[in-house]
Amino acid sequence: xxxxxxxxxxxxxxxxxxxxxxxxxxxxxxxxxxxxxxxxxxxxxxxxxxxxxxxxxxxxxxxxxxxxxxxxxxxxxxxxxxxxxxxxxxxxxxxxxxxxxxxxxxxxxxxxxxxxxxxxxxxxxxxxxxxxxxxxxxxxxxxxxxxxxxxxxxxxxxxxxxxxxxxxxxxxxxxxxxxxxxxxxxxxxxxxxxxxxxxxxxxxxxxxxxxxxxxxxxxxxxxxxxxxxxxxxxxxxxxxxxxxxxxxxxxxxxxxxxxxxxxxxxxxxxxxxxxxxxxxxxxxxxxxxxxxxxxxxxxxxxxxxxxxxxxxxxxxxxxxxxxxxxxxxxxxxxxxxxxxxxxxxxxxxxxxxxxxxxxxxxxxxxxxxxxxxxxxxxxxxxxxxxxxxxxxxxxxxxxxxxxxxxxxxxxxxxxxxxxxxxxxxxxxxxxxxxxxxxxxxxxxxxxxxxx
Amino acid sequence: xxxxxxxxxxxxxxxxxxxxxxxxxxxxxxxxxxxxxxxxxxxxxxxxxxxxxxxxxxxxxxxxxxxxxxxxxxxxxxxxxxxxxxxxxxxxxxxxxxxxxxxxxxxxxxxxxxxxxxxxxxxxxxxxxxxxxxxxxxxxxxxxxxxxxxxxxxxxxxxxxxxxxxxxxxxxxxxxxxxxxxxxxxxxxxxxxxxxxxxxxxxxxxxxxxxxxxxxxxxxxxxxxxxxxxxxxxxxxxxxxxxxxxxxxxxxxxxxxxxxxxxxxxxxxxxxxxxxxxxxxxxxxxxxxxxxxxxxxxxxxxxxxxxxxxxxxxxxxxxxxxxxxxxxxxxxxxxxxxxxxxxxxxxxxxxxxxxxxxxxxxxxxxxxxxxxxxxxxxxxxxxxxxxxxxxxxxxxxxxxxxxxxxxxxxxxxxxxxxxxxxxxxxxxxxxxxxxxxxxxxxxxxxxxxxx
Numbered sequence: 001x002x003x004x005x006x007x008x009x010x011x012x013x014x015x016x017x018x019x020x021x022x023x024x025x026x027x028x029x030x031x032x033x034x035x036x037x038x039x040x041x042x043x044x045x046x047x048x049x050x051x052x053x054x055x056x057x058x059x060x061x062x063x064x065x066x067x068x069x070x071x072x073x074x075x076x077x078x079x080x081x082x083x084x085x086x087x088x089x090x091x092x093x094x095x096x097x098x099x100x101x102x103x104x105x106x107x108x109x110x111x112x113x114x115x116x117x118x119x120x121x122x123x124x125x126x127x128x129x130x131x132x133x134x135x136x137x138x139x140x141x142x143x144x145x146x147x148x149x150x151x152x153x154x155x156x157x158x159x160x161x162x163x164x165x166x167x168x169x170x171x172x173x174x175x176x177x178x179x180x181x182x183x184x185x186x187x188x189x190x191x192x193x194x195x196x197x198x199x200x201x202x203x204x205x206x207x208x209x210x211x212x213x214x215x216x217x218x219x220x221x222x223x224x225x226x227x228x229x230x231x232x233x234x235x236x237x238x239x240x241x242x243x244x245x246x247x248x249x250x251x252x253x254x255x256x257x258x259x260x261x262x263x264x265x266x267x268x269x270x271x272x273x274x275x276x277x278x279x280x281x282x283x284x285x286x287x288x289x290x291x292x293x294x295x296x297x298x299x300x301x302x303x304x305x306x307x308x309x310x311x312x313x314x315x316x317x318x319x320x321x322x323x324x325x326x327x328x329x330x331x332x333x334x335x336x337x338x339x340x341x342x343x344x345x346x347x348x349x350x351x352x353x354x355x356x357x358x359x360x361x362x363x364x365x366x367x368x369x370x371x372x373x374x375x376x377x378x379x380x381x382x383x384x385x386x387x388x389x390x391x392x393x394x395x396x397x398x399x400x401x402x403x404x405x406x407x408x409x410x411x412x413x414x415x416x417x418x419x420x421x422x423x424x425x426x427x428x429x430x431x432x433x434x435x436x437x438x439x440x441x442x443x444x445x446x447x448x449x450x451x
Numbered sequence: 452x453x454x455x456x457x458x459x460x461x462x463x464x465x466x467x468x469x470x471x472x473x474x475x476x477x478x479x480x481x482x483x484x485x486x487x488x489x490x491x492x493x494x495x496x497x498x499x500x501x502x503x504x505x506x507x508x509x510x511x512x513x514x515x516x517x518x519x520x521x522x523x524x525x526x527x528x529x530x531x532x533x534x535x536x537x538x539x540x541x542x543x544x545x546x547x548x549x550x551x552x553x554x555x556x557x558x559x560x561x562x563x564x565x566x567x568x569x570x571x572x573x574x575x576x577x578x579x580x581x582x583x584x585x586x587x588x589x590x591x592x593x594x595x596x597x598x599x600x601x602x603x604x605x606x607x608x609x610x611x612x613x614x615x616x617x618x619x620x621x622x623x624x625x626x627x628x629x630x631x632x633x634x635x636x637x638x639x640x641x642x643x644x645x646x647x648x649x650x651x652x653x654x655x656x657x658x659x660x661x662x663x664x665x666x667x668x669x670x671x672x673x674x675x676x677x678x679x680x681x682x683x684x685x686x687x688x689x690x691x692x693x694x695x696x697x698x699x700x701x702x703x704x705x706x707x708x709x710x711x712x713x714x715x716x717x718x719x720x721x722x723x724x725x726x727x728x729x730x731x732x733x734x735x736x737x738x739x740x741x742x743x744x745x746x747x748x749x750x751x752x753x754x755x756x757x758x759x760x761x762x763x764x765x766x767x768x769x770x771x772x773x774x775x776x777x778x779x780x781x782x783x784x785x786x787x788x789x790x791x792x793x794x795x796x797x798x799x800x801x802x803x804x805x806x807x808x809x810x811x812x813x814x815x816x817x818x819x820x821x822x823x824x825x826x827x828x829x830x831x832x833x834x835x836x837x838x839x840x841x842x843x844x845x846x847x848x849x850x851x852x853x854x855x856x857x858x859x860x861x862x863x864x865x866x867x868x869x870x871x872x873x874x875x876x877x878x879x880x881x882x883x884x885x886x887x888x889x890x891x892x893x894x895x896x897x898x899x900x901x902x
Contacts, residue, residue: 031677033678037796158643170621170680187638187642188609191606191609191642192609223701224698224702225484226484229621229680229697246680246698247675247680250675250700251675253708257704257711257712258790258794260708261786262786265779265782266783267786271787272787272796273787273791274808277808277811277815281812281816284783284816287779288779288780292772292776292823294775295772295775296772296827298775299769299771299772302767302770306768309760309767313761313764314754316757316760316767317750317751317757318750319753319771320746320749320750320753320770320774320883320887321749321750324745324746325739325743328876329735329739331716332718332738334716335712335718336718336724337724339724340723340724345519345724350725354724360728361732364728364732365736369739369743373747376747432775
């Protein structure tokens with residue numbers, strides 16, 4: 001295994017001193033997946049040299065495929081249109097699509113024009129599938145067999161094709177004369193079969209497949225659930241279109257998990273740890289503005305009760321207690337529900353049951369928090385009504401925050417939207433506004449007994 | 452594909468009416484992975500019958516393996532010790548370990564006593580590996596080849612062993628006479644090879660492997676990064692111990708993502724959408740207590756400035772604005788950093804760079820938020836100093852919240868703790884306390900000019 005930190009240091013020194021031949025040697029021994037993180041430490045000029053060297057060894061395409069998305073813009077800038085087209089030609093369709101998306105719009109047309117006609121047609125066709133769909137994530141590079149072949153003939157055809165040896169062949173796909181998928185032969189079965197067995201006899205005919213417009217997250221759930229290594233993509237009449245392999249599924253699962261975590265915090269996916277500060281700021285400002293609106297609204301709720309606070313300033317101490325506990329409870333519920341949605345553990349019908357459970361949990365936790373903080377308020381102020389106000393406010397806030405935390409993602413999901421998107425800010429806002437309103441409201445009602 | 456909801460309904464009806472033979476037929480057609488969610492809708496009595504029926508068909512073990520962890524306690528309760536031992540014998544070691552962990556402590560000893568001696572020894576040995584380690588996640592069921600075999604002999608030995616046909620064989624492992632791993636043969640290469648080629652010649656000798664005490668998350672990162680389908684587990688002298696396959700890696704990735712999301716919200720992993728309300732409440736109460744402490748402390752900060760608020764009640768409106776925007780910013784930073792740590796994108800050294808970037812982003816976003824809210828405060832109060840107080844407080848709070856959001860997970864990680872655990876509450880607390888302190892502090896200093 002390469003030691004990335006040490007290797008980066010060596011590589012930089014070689015590039016600086018112009019020892020390109022030796023740099024070439026070092027690069028040769030680095031796995032494409034390790035190159036990405038290393039490039040982020042180099043200057044644009046150094047990156048250009050590295051790409052030249054990789055290009056010489058026909059390794060630049062593989063490297064591009066493995067790059068973390070946030071590094072792409074910088075690297076793409078260092079590659080000319082002609083070279084870019086040549087690299088794209090060497091990639092499989094799913095990787096090609098991703099790269100084309102990363103090319104700045106004004107360069108996209110000139111670059112794709114340089115692709116061979118057949119490749120351009122394939123690309124146009126693939127771009128018709130919706131974003132994040134199975135059709136875009138599949139590779140069209142798979143081994144199809146005729147059901148009337150013998151296993152020896154199948155092995156011979158495999159030997160002859162030698163498709164892309166970098167991708168493991170795990171399953172062979174049996175198709176009829178109309179290219180419709182009729183069965184799957186795990187390669188293990190082919191190894192063990194007698195040479196004259198018909199491929200049709202070896203095939204498993206009960207298998208899962210997915211349409212090309214299926215959401216990639218759902219496909220990933222299928223693969224994960226049934227422990228598959230690959231899933232075929234077929235169109236309505238069963239024609240074999242491509243295959244989604246488990247390594248792509250892992251990428252989808254990781255990506256979607258990032259997206260879920262990010263959405264809860266109101267972050268854009270492009271806002272990664274080493275994204276430039278400029279981009280991060282640009283992405284976070286709109287959320288900050290939204291947050292400012294909700295915070296001012298919550299503040300306005302306090303404003304309604306200015307008269308009450310004027311009569312009893314001590315109330316202000318409890319404002320963050322009610323809002324904080326309520327907000328935390330709401331976020332917990334929100335997290336449980338959005339995670340369950342992401343893992344396909346919940347549907348709208350069972351969702352209602354989940355909402356009920358969460359509200360019940362919120363009530364009990366809120367009551368406990370209310371009793372404790374109410375007790376403390378009683379001890380601090382020596383006034384039992386202060387405790388009652390806190391208890392009531394805490395219960396109302398927690399139950400409502402739980403309702404929001406559970407219902408908001410389910411409703412967003414039912415509307416076909418992302419269940420986590422912006423729900424964190426909404427739930428926190430609900431807890432704040434309702435916490436302030438109920439606490440100061442009850443306090444206003446009982447003000448005579450408080451002061 | 453089964454239609455889970457409809458099938459559950461049919462199954463319940465058949466079980467209720469005592470039509471066990473027909474229920475058996477329905478069960479036969481359900482994939483083990485689909486059984487888990489269905490069982491959660493049945494009564495304990497019905498579950499017992501289903502397990503009896505599955506047991507008859509030797510499918511109960513597979514079903515247990517596929518169950519979501521939160522359903523296990525209930526199901527295990529419905530299975531006698533003798534039957535449990537029989538089921539455990541049929542499982543692979545990684546699944547067996549997971550199940551044994553789920554058996555209540557008082558039953559663990561009686562159940563494992565009923566296992567065959569060899570199985571018991573294996574279990575004792577596996578239990579020596581740390582929790583969440585590669586040694587516990589690996590299967591010991593793999594195909595080892597002698598390097599002096601020909602490919603034909605390898606195929607014959609594979610045919611003869613027919614190990615567990617439910618697991619796809621993807622790689623064959625070449626070992627020397629001391630059982631030390633010397634190479635890997637992808638099964639595709641075996642198919643294509645001439646019958647008399649030596650296995651040693653087919654093997655790839657540059658390969659990744661992992662020690663048994665490696666953290667399962669790191670192993671999953673390796674597999675994901677290099678697009679592997681399986682990774683061998685070897686001990687210090689290179690002896691082949693087992694294999695971790697990609698389907699287990701997917702489970703690890705999903706589990707760890709859930710854990711990250713949950714930790715940020717202060718949730719226990721066992722607290723899932725359909726966990727009983729009783730368990731959820733028990734798990735959430737300690738966090739609520741911690742939250743109550745931090746919230747009261749933040750409240751106490753307001754208490755310090757009671758005199759200031761008394762002189763200008765209008766200040767209370769701005770408390771949620773400063774704390775809310777600061778808290779949100781801190782959580783955003785925290786999310787970016789914990790995700791980067793989870794994906795192995797960041798080390799302590801590059802972490803310092805990340806802290807710097809986040810503080811810069813926090814400063815710019817905080818300044819913008821401060822200018823906007825300061826402007827609004829000026830418009831509301833017609834007092835320029837009100838705006839200045841808000842601007843200063845917002846900047847101080849955002850920079851510090853960003854510092855906390857970035858540094859806390861990195862420090863936790865450096866201390867060998869989980870970077871996300873409890874950091875959400877800590878960061879929110881820091882933003883609250885600091886937001887209140889800086890806003891009310893600046894307001895106190897400029898109080899003459901405010902009122």
